[in-house]
């Protein structure tokens with residue numbers, strides 16, 4: 001059983017994951033519009049991963065006797081100036097999500113809610129991966145600069161990415 005407060009915080013986190021899914025779909029659309037289909041594929045998969053995060057949290061709240069309340073999701077940005085800008089928006093967003101997961105962990109410890117603390121460890125590790133992945137692509141993009149052949153190659157590389165749903 002989780003506290004009402006933890007239930008509320010997890011519900012807010014589910015909303016943030018759904019927002020993330022929409023933000024990445026919005027960035028996917030930006031790249032699709034420019035025929036950079038590898039980058040579009042990368043963000044379509046990011047979006048699916050965010051839906052998976054939301055559903056993992058959804059299941060957990062139910063497993064511990066809480067109630068999930070789905071609320072309105074804010075509209076994401078729809079205008080991006082450049083490939084680098086889209087990745088900077090992504091990195092800034094992932095950092096916010098990391099801070100939010102950290103707050104949940106802090107609260108779980110404050111309440112001696114070890115089950116939720118344990119559940120959140122998967123997300124702590126996931127955020128390290130997410131930030132590292134985006135940081136890595138950002139530095140590649142900075143190296144590429146305005147070299148369109150190099151951008152073409154990175155686009156082709158990102159087209160190979162496939163979505164694998166992690167084991168629950």
Ligand SMILES: [Fe+2]
Nearest residue numbers: 017020050053
């Ligand atoms: Fe997420």
Ligand SMILES: [Fe+2]
Nearest residue numbers: 020050094130
């Ligand atoms: Fe994420």
